């Protein structure tokens with residue numbers, strides 16, 4: 001892997017559960033993130049996937065310093081940034097920017113697009129002197145495929161896809177090195193999702209960005225990810241290069257997620273087994289002992305309740321160099337090679353301009 005830009009180790013976020021009005025007493029904790037490790041290489045895109053509630057957004061918020069971890073460290077270019085404050089924090093924040101999930105609520109409806117995209121310059125005036133800002137904002141609009149003349153319009157005058165382009169432009173304003181995109185297309189119509197993903201893909205190479213791309217659907221991230229991590233109940237359970245995860249998943253949870261992805265090829269469809277997971281995801285306030293996936297795993301045995309499986313290359317694949325030799329937190333990891341069961345989602349070419357504008361012209 002390329003030189004790491006971000007190194008995350010043992011990252012934990014527990015939200016205390018309290019009871020009582022006068023004497024607040026902690027009675028438990030929501031273990032939203034419960035020991036996450038990964039690295040993000042320079043210029044790399046890492047997809048982070050998992051069902052709703054597994055802790056993806058909490059990881060994202062900690063990476064961009066919107067929340068403080070309960071434990072663990074985040075390193076940026078080798079420097080521990082986990083507990084920075086003041087000037088040092090401000091300098092690091094500039095380099096790690098977030099694209100939010102919902103472009104309808106993340107843009108201030110009372111600000112013009114120009115003010116929204118230019119807002120980061122108020123905090124970092126050294127990046128763009130006042131007289132230069134309008135031009136910079138217009139350049140950014142152009143970069144994300146919007147007409148620079150839109151600079152004085154308001155968010156309600158744009159479609160969902162266009163609003164997300166505005167959100168992306170704002171994230172790029174300070175020329176960050178890392179982009180954390182938290183389900184950037186989940187709130188958009190399926191027809192516009194591909195355009196926004198293609199835009200991110202293009203910007204990633206144009207600006208040599210390192211990107212953490214969060215999604216709840218494995219098929220969405222394949223197109224743009226170099227590596228993929230699968231999360232379950234606050235932890236990464238499997239992580240590897242895209243072909244390793246999609247064609248040779250060794251963790252039962254990943255195998256189940258992939259088996260649910262629709263397959264266009266009828267022959268491949270016939271040859272694969274659809275895995276239906278039993279039960280619901282346990283509450284993050286009460287995580288099962290041993291392997292946290294065991295209450296839904298069809299392969300669970302006694303050992304699974306007793307021993308926490310480490311996220312590492314499983315014993316049986318350690319002496320091989322094949323695609324099954326990647327990190328998987330399972331005592332009984334198996335390469336079931338569900339090849340072709342995960343289709344490459346073919347995306348139409350990016351439409352560089354969405355000319356349709358909602359509301360008045």
Ligand SMILES: Nc1ncnc2c1ncn2[C@@H]1O[C@H](COP(=O)(O)OP(=O)(O)O)[C@@H](O)[C@H]1O
Pocket residue numbers: 015030031032033050051052053054055056057058059284
């Ligand atoms: N501020 C908070 N206080 C208490 N619980 C929270 C808070 N934020 C998130 N959670 C809980 O943490 C878990 C993970 O949430 P989140 O990171 O939003 O998951 P995801 O983005 O994967 O859907 C959920 O159970 C959620 O309810």
Ligand code: SF4
Pocket residue numbers: 251252253291292293294295297298299300301304309329330331332333
């Ligand atoms: S460790 Fe056991 S319960 Fe966990 S995924 Fe592997 S087989 Fe299933």
Ligand SMILES: [Mg+2]
Pocket residue numbers: 056057058182183
């Ligand atoms: Mg989320």
